Amino acid sequence: MKNIALTFCMILGFTLVQAQENDSIQIRKIFDEALTQGQAYENLRYLCKNVGDRLSGSAGAKKAVRWSVAKMESYGFDEVWLEPTMVPKWDRGKKEKCEILPEGTNLEALALGFSVGTDGPLEAEVVQFSTMQALRDAPEESLKGKICFLDQAMNAKLIDTFSAYGGCSGARVRGPSIAAEKGAVGFVMRSLGLRADDFPHTGVMYYAKGGDSIPAFALSTNAAHELTKQIEKRGVVSIRMEASCKNYPDVESNNVVCQMNGTEFPDQIITVGGHLDSWDVGEGAHDDGAGIMHSLEVLRIFKSLGIKPRYSIRCVFFMNEENGTRGAKAHAKASAERGDKHVAAMESDRGGFSPRGFTVDGQSPVIEYLSQWKPLLEPYNLHFIRKGYGGTDIRPLKEFGNPPLIGFVPDSQRYFDVHHTANDVFENVNRRELELGAASMASLIYLIDKYGVPEELKN
Amino acid sequence: MKNIALTFCMILGFTLVQAQENDSIQIRKIFDEALTQGQAYENLRYLCKNVGDRLSGSAGAKKAVRWSVAKMESYGFDEVWLEPTMVPKWDRGKKEKCEILPEGTNLEALALGFSVGTDGPLEAEVVQFSTMQALRDAPEESLKGKICFLDQAMNAKLIDTFSAYGGCSGARVRGPSIAAEKGAVGFVMRSLGLRADDFPHTGVMYYAKGGDSIPAFALSTNAAHELTKQIEKRGVVSIRMEASCKNYPDVESNNVVCQMNGTEFPDQIITVGGHLDSWDVGEGAHDDGAGIMHSLEVLRIFKSLGIKPRYSIRCVFFMNEENGTRGAKAHAKASAERGDKHVAAMESDRGGFSPRGFTVDGQSPVIEYLSQWKPLLEPYNLHFIRKGYGGTDIRPLKEFGNPPLIGFVPDSQRYFDVHHTANDVFENVNRRELELGAASMASLIYLIDKYGVPEELKN
Numbered sequence: 001m002k003n004i005a006l007t008f009c010m011i012l013g014f015t016l017v018q019a020q021e022n023d024s025i026q027i028r029k030i031f032d033e034a035l036t037q038g039q040a041y042e043n044l045r046y047l048c049k050n051v052g053d054r055l056s057g058s059a060g061a062k063k064a065v066r067w068s069v070a071k072m073e074s075y076g077f078d079e080v081w082l083e084p085t086m087v088p089k090w091d092r093g094k095k096e097k098c099e100i101l102p103e104g105t106n107l108e109a110l111a112l113g114f115s116v117g118t119d120g121p122l123e124a125e126v127v128q129f130s131t132m133q134a135l136r137d138a139p140e141e142s143l144k145g146k147i148c149f150l151d152q153a154m155n156a157k158l159i160d161t162f163s164a165y166g167g168c169s170g171a172r173v174r175g176p177s178i179a180a181e182k183g184a185v186g187f188v189m190r191s192l193g194l195r196a197d198d199f200p201h202t203g204v205m206y207y208a209k210g211g212d213s214i215p216a217f218a219l220s221t222n223a224a225h226e227l228t229k230q231i232e233k234r235g236v237v238s239i240r241m242e243a244s245c246k247n248y249p250d251v252e253s254n255n256v257v258c259q260m261n262g263t264e265f266p267d268q269i270i271t272v273g274g275h276l277d278s279w280d281v282g283e284g285a286h287d288d289g290a291g292i293m294h295s296l297e298v299l300r301i302f303k304s305l306g307i308k309p310r311y312s313i314r315c316v317f318f319m320n321e322e323n324g325t326r327g328a329k330a331h332a333k334a335s336a337e338r339g340d341k342h343v344a345a346m347e348s349d350r351g352g353f354s355p356r357g358f359t360v361d362g363q364s365p366v367i368e369y370l371s372q373w374k375p376l377l378e379p380y381n382l383h384f385i386r387k388g389y390g391g392t393d394i395r396p397l398k399e400f401g402n403p404p405l406i407g408f409v410p411d412s413q414r415y416f417d418v419h420h421t422a423n424d425v426f427e428n429v430n431r432r433e434l435e436l437g438a439a440s441m442a443s444l445i446y447l448i449d450k451y452g453v454p455e456e457l458k459n
Numbered sequence: 460m461k462n463i464a465l466t467f468c469m470i471l472g473f474t475l476v477q478a479q480e481n482d483s484i485q486i487r488k489i490f491d492e493a494l495t496q497g498q499a500y501e502n503l504r505y506l507c508k509n510v511g512d513r514l515s516g517s518a519g520a521k522k523a524v525r526w527s528v529a530k531m532e533s534y535g536f537d538e539v540w541l542e543p544t545m546v547p548k549w550d551r552g553k554k555e556k557c558e559i560l561p562e563g564t565n566l567e568a569l570a571l572g573f574s575v576g577t578d579g580p581l582e583a584e585v586v587q588f589s590t591m592q593a594l595r596d597a598p599e600e601s602l603k604g605k606i607c608f609l610d611q612a613m614n615a616k617l618i619d620t621f622s623a624y625g626g627c628s629g630a631r632v633r634g635p636s637i638a639a640e641k642g643a644v645g646f647v648m649r650s651l652g653l654r655a656d657d658f659p660h661t662g663v664m665y666y667a668k669g670g671d672s673i674p675a676f677a678l679s680t681n682a683a684h685e686l687t688k689q690i691e692k693r694g695v696v697s698i699r700m701e702a703s704c705k706n707y708p709d710v711e712s713n714n715v716v717c718q719m720n721g722t723e724f725p726d727q728i729i730t731v732g733g734h735l736d737s738w739d740v741g742e743g744a745h746d747d748g749a750g751i752m753h754s755l756e757v758l759r760i761f762k763s764l765g766i767k768p769r770y771s772i773r774c775v776f777f778m779n780e781e782n783g784t785r786g787a788k789a790h791a792k793a794s795a796e797r798g799d800k801h802v803a804a805m806e807s808d809r810g811g812f813s814p815r816g817f818t819v820d821g822q823s824p825v826i827e828y829l830s831q832w833k834p835l836l837e838p839y840n841l842h843f844i845r846k847g848y849g850g851t852d853i854r855p856l857k858e859f860g861n862p863p864l865i866g867f868v869p870d871s872q873r874y875f876d877v878h879h880t881a882n883d884v885f886e887n888v889n890r891r892e893l894e895l896g897a898a899s900m901a902s903l904i905y906l907i908d909k910y911g912v913p914e915e916l917k918n
Contacts, residue, residue, distance in 0.1 A: 035615045156494045159839055159895070194891060354813065354870045356840065380618055381815065381870075383842035411813045411840075411870060413891045432653060432872045436618070 023376055023450070026307075027443045031380060033301050034439035040293040041431045043071065044352075047293075048283035048426035055113075055280040056320040057089030057251045064276050065254050068292075068317050072258035075300055083255040085330035087320045090114050092280055093244030098188065098217055100230055101238040107223035108198045109188065110281060111243045112172060112205035113323045115216040122147075122186050122215060122241045128231055132171040135178055144183030147239060149231075150175050151190045151224055154416065161194060161412040162350065165419075168192050169203070176216035177208035186241050187216040190224035192416065198222050199421040202279050204323040215241055255327045256317040260299055264310040269335075270448055271314045271345035272298050272441060275321035275393055282424035286415065289426075290352030290434055292317045294408065297438035298445055309449045311343050318393040321349070325392055332396035342403040344448050346441060347391025351418075352434040353410035355381060358444060359388025361395075362404035365457040370404065373447045382440055384409075402458045408441050482835055482909070485766075486902045490839060492760050493898035499752040500890045502530065503811075506752075507742035507885035514572075514739040515779040516548030516710045523735050524713050527751075527776050531717035534759055542714040544789035546779045549573050551739055552703030556580075557647065557676055559689055560697040566682035567657045568647065569740060570702045571631060571664040572782045574675040581606075581645050581674060581700045587690055591630040594637055603642035606698060608690075609634050610649045610683055613875070620653060620871040621809065624878075627651050628662070635675035636667035645700050646675040649683035651875065657681050658880040661738050663782040674700055714786045715776040719758055721908075723769040728794075729907055730773045730804035731757050731900060734780030734852055741883035745874065748885075749811030749893055751776045753867065756897035757904055768908045770802050777852040780808070784851055791855035801862040803907050805900060806850025810877075811893040812869035814840060817903060818847025820854075821863035824916040829863065832906045841899055843868075861917045867900050 034040070051067055054060035065082070072080045090113055098109035101123060111117075126149040127142075129135040135150055152171050154164040169192060176187040191201035200220040207213045219227065230237045256276060262268065274291020278284020295315045302309060319327035335342075346358075357377075360367045364387070371385045390405025398405060410433070418424040493499070510526055513519035524541070531539045549572055557568035560582060570576075585608040586601075588594040594609055611630050613623040628651060635646040650660035659679040666672045678686065689696045715735060721727065733750025737743020754774045761768060778786035794801070805817075816836075819826045823846070830844045849864025857864060869892070877883040 031618070032616050156891075157491050159490070161891075354872050381842075383840075413813050413895070414889050417889070430873050430876070432615075432620075436872070 020376065023447065026446060027376055029305055030301055030442045030446065031439040033304055034297065034435045034442070035432065037304065038297065038435040038438065039300060040297040040434050040438045043296065044285065044289050044293045044429060044434065045426055047289050048285050052283050053280045054276065054278050054284060056087035056253060056277045056323060058280065061253060061277055061319065065256055068256040068276060072256065072296070075303065077258045077299055077303070078261040080258045083257060083330055083334045085253055085255065085319060085326045086250040087253040087326050088324050089248040089251050090323070091246050091248065093117060093246060096217060096243035097240070098219065099240050100227065101240055105226065107227060107239070108200050108220040109217040109223065110200040110202040111245045112176070112202055112216045112218060114205055114207070114247060115243065115245050116213045117244045117246060118215045118242050120242070123238060124185055125236055125238045126227070126231070128228065132175060135175065138182050141183050143179055146184055147186035147188060147241065148179035148184040149188050149227060151228060153190060154192060154194050156194055161416050164194065165192055165416060172203050172218070173205055176205055176214055177211050180212040180214045184214055186214055188219050188241070191218045191221055193221055193419070195417050196221050196225065199423045201420040202281060203420045215243055217241060217243070253319045255319050255331050257314060258299065259312050259314045260302060260309055262310050262312040263308050266312050267339070268311045268341045268343050269314050270311050270343045270445060271316060271394060271397065272445060273316035273318055273393055274348045275319070275327070276317040277320050277322050279322055279420045281422040282418070283426055285424050285426045285429050286351035286418050287420065287424055288321065288349045290429060290437065291348035293434065294348040294438045294441055298442040301438065301442045307446065311449050313445065313449065321393055328393040328396050335397070335400065340400070342397050342400040343453050344404045344406060345390070345394040345397050346406040346408060346445060347394045348408040348437065348441060349391050350408065350410055350412065351415045352429045352437055353414060354433045355436050355440040356409045356411055357382050357384035359386060359407045359409055360404050361388070361390035362402065363458060366404045366453060369453065369457050373444070376447070377443060380436070380440060380443070404453060406444070408437065410437055479835065482906065485905060486835055488764055489760055489901045489905065490898040492763055493756065493894045493901070494891065496763065497756065497894040497897065498759060499756040499893050499897045502755065503744065503748050503752045503888060503893065504885055506748050507744050511742050512739045513735065513737050513743060515546035515712060515736045515782060517739065520712060520736055520778065524715055527715040527735060531715065531755070534762065536717045536758055536762070537720040538718045540716050542716060542789055542793045544712055544714065544778060544785045545709040546712040546785050547783050548707040548710050549782065550705055550707065552576060552705060555676060555702035557678065558699050559686065560699055564685065566686060566698065567659050567679040568676040568682065569659040569661040570704045571635070571661055571675040571677060573664055573666070573706060574702065574704050575672045576703045576705060577674045577701050582697060583644055584695055584697045585686065585690070587687065591634060594634065597641050600642050602638055605643055606645035606647060606700065607638035607643040608647050608686060610687060612649060613651060613653050615653055620875050623653065624651055624875060631662050631677070632664055635664055635673055636670050639671040639673045643673055645673055647678050647700070650677045650680055652680055652878070654876050655680050655684065658882045660879040661740060662879045674702055676700060676702070712778045714778050714790050716773060717758065718771055718773045719761060719768055721769050721771040722767050725771050726798070727770045727800045727802050728773050729770050729802045729904060730775060730853060730856065731904060732775035732777055732852055733807045734786070735776040736779050736781050738781055738879045740881040741877070742885055744883050744885045744888050745810035745877050746879065746883055747780065747808045749888060749896065750807035752893065753807040753897045753900055757901040760897065760901045766905065770908050772904065772908065780852055787852040787855050794856070794859065799859065801856050801859040802912050803863045803865060804849070804853040804856050805865040805867060805904065806853045807867040807896065807900060808850055809867065809869055809871065810874045811888045811896055812873060813892045814895050814899040815868045815870055816841050816843035816845070818845060818866045818868055819863050820847070820849035821861065822917060825863045825912060828913065828916050832903070835906070836902060839895070839899060839902070863912060865903070867896065869896055
């Protein structure tokens with residue numbers, strides 16, 4: 001009996017070592033394919049240079065959908081389809097102007113998404129706040145007839161720049177409404193970026209229901225600095241804002257989806273995705289051109305290496321992540337209607353920088369389970385699989401049996417130099433960094449597909 | 460007795476936890492200082508924009524030495540001194556020309572360091588080799604009157620780009636001599652870079668003693684591709700090379716050194732350093748402006764935080780790393796004359812990119828000892844302290860009792876886009892990435908200074 005047990009253990013041990021060796025070889029092949037035959041970079045070049053910016057509801061977004069369908073079809077995956085969704089439509093209109101009065105010193109500015117226009121020049125004195133809390137604490141009516149200047153800097157001490165962004169993005173989303181409540185007629189804010197430069201960062205903003213809609217701009221960090229300097233010097237400073245942006249009725253749009261059907265469990269889905277829409281400045285290269293090219297490349301690598309997945313591997317180009325997440329909701333609804341079961345989902349929406357690891361929105365046992373593969377991934381500088389955020393677009397899939405929602409984490413240091421700016425262009429993406437991201441994602445997806453995710457760990 | 464032992468263990472345990480907490484707080488302060496009060500970036504801007512390129516023996520190198528002394532003195536460290544060394548002097552002369560005949564298609568090229576000039580246009584047929592081994596295997600006299608074209612690409616599959624570089628740099632250093640041995644009259648090679656672009660990469664080359672000195676160029680990767688295309692199309696292709704570079708007698712130069720004297724062991728040294736010289740194109744921003752600013756910032760951070768080191772912390776700006784390592788040798792000699800004891804040495808010469816970890820040239824026990832601090836460093840994305848290369852400039856310190864030679868390792872993906880090219884400029888350095896590098900080095904130096912390196916682990 002002892003001998004049988006020993007033999008059994010030896011066979012099991014041998015099998016495990018063998019499996020790990022095979023996995024290690026397969027992962028090496030995945031990286032080789034991405035680094036020497038990768039198509040993510042040229043696909044991204046095309047999207048950036050021939051489609052360009054693609055805010056939901058824009059002509060660019062329509063063109064991006066058409067390109068995506070054609071590209072996915074060209075790869076010959078099992079299925080390609082569109083998922084319809086209504087999306088908001090907002091248009092920036094003419095380039096906005098912002099200047100210090102009376103001499104007209106220019107302040108580089110971008111209207112925030114959904115901002116109303118100014119209906120001609122809007123001139124008023126500015127009142128500066130250095131934090132969102134200070135604005136909240138301002139007395140009622142204290143901003144009557146004034147322009148609120150929210151000069152809140154991102155916290156440079158945080159190593160993860162997304163944490164610094166998270167601590168400030170509420171100021172952009174809700175700041176204008178709070179200023180309006182206190183009587184402000186306009187709102188300008190310091191851009192959410194860590195660098196001193198001339199590129200203002202736009203981003204979504206929502207007016208409170210029943211509140212006043214006041215024009216809202218982001219100033220470049222240099223412009224915010226200039227305005228602060230003038231306030232320090234003169235005490236009272238007035239500025240002129242001018243923008244012709246406008247909101248329109250919702251329009252029809254689409255998520256674009258492709259799939260390799262599973263050989264064993266075709267109705268059970270492993271999703272990878274990013275978002276197809278971008279802001280209307282720059283080219284949406286890192287945000288989130290990189291993420292969709294990563295995701296598409298996962299399937300292309302599988303196909304090219306002859307990997308036949310056991311589960312269906314689905315790649316989703318989500319529409320409207322930036323201002324509404326309607327695509328994410330539409331995808332969850334469509335998935336429910338199809339009766340899909342979800343094994344796991346992975347999102348890439350943190351740029352095309354050098355890979356660091358993965359964060360997982362899921363129960364501890366499932367994270368521990370995924371972490372068993374760390375030794376296979378460490379040779380590729382993937383040093384963690386830990387609890388954290390999954391992604392905005394895959395979040396609604398949580399209700400489908402709580403699959404692990406995995407966020408791909410590249411290095412974050414440069415992301416907020418380009419995020420939502422005219423600077424988010426193809427030239428700022430490095431080919432190898434992008435390719436390594438795709439290979440990192442493909443490797444973890446490969447392991448999840450091969451070994452599955454035990455149901456009992458999910459809840 | 461049992462109670463006493465228990466109490467002792469509890470006190471020891473408490474003390475250890477306490478020490479680790481204190482260390483964690485101190486490291487947090489080091490990062491805060493670097494990220495909010497850091498001077499590495501502005502120092503680098505000054506060096507790049509006001510001194511610029513600084514090849515050993517050039518006017519730029521002289522200016523760089525003067526700037527370094529003044530800057531170190533401005534910080535008020537305990538000592539600042541110069542270490543004299545003779546260095547080679549080579550001058551590129553006029554911008555070199557390289558073109559395909561007869562139509563004159565331009566090939567972007569840079570002469571390699573120490574290359575002789577062409578003495579007017581040099582025209583000959585090219586013979587292409589795709590590996591250094593193929594060139595070695597070519598029959599004697601087979602290149603008679605020809606220009607050797609060594610078209611060896613770096614291996615894109617290697618995750619660490621320095622490994623890919625290491626596999627090819629011998630082709631640059633010795634390729635021209637081997638070609639000359641077989642009768643070649645000129646040498647051109649594909650640049651050592653991973654990207655397809657128009658920036659040729661220069662670098663050092665040595666002629667074999669007693670062999671012929673033939674003009675040697677690096678072509679940009681795009682130019683190498685163009686030349687290959689023409690060879691494929693036409694079979695026989697001739698090119699014209701023209702350069703006026705020249706070697707001169709050695710000249711006097713210096714390492715620049717500053718030191719905070721140790722409170723307990725002033726004659727025992729912990730060295731940090733990088734190299735002050737650069738190639739003569741670009742601004743030596745990543746190579747190795749970043750490294751010297753990292754090193755200087757270690758001492759500045761210590762001083763600013765009031766850290767009084769137990770050992771002497773020495774910062775060395777080495778001269779002549781690029782073409783001769785005379786500064787490294789001179790430093791070791793000077794150190795021997797002073798009778799210094801070396802606790803550890805750390806070098807930064809892999810660019811100012813996002814930190815990854817440390818590699819250590821040393822015995823396994825000492826590496827294991829240093830690795831005990833990994834938990835303190837991981838929150839800062841420093842994921843490894845492992846066996847590996849220390850650095851070219853600190854290498855001669857090995858003979859001083861085998862101190863651990865530590866290489867700071869930032870992310871390597873973008874390094875060979877700029878290395879030894881006109882593209883190695885300040886604008887390609889990210890402020891936060893640079894600052895994080897300085898803080899990473901300062902943190903490990905802080906721990907080494909606090910706990911020392913036990914002698915018995917070194918050998």
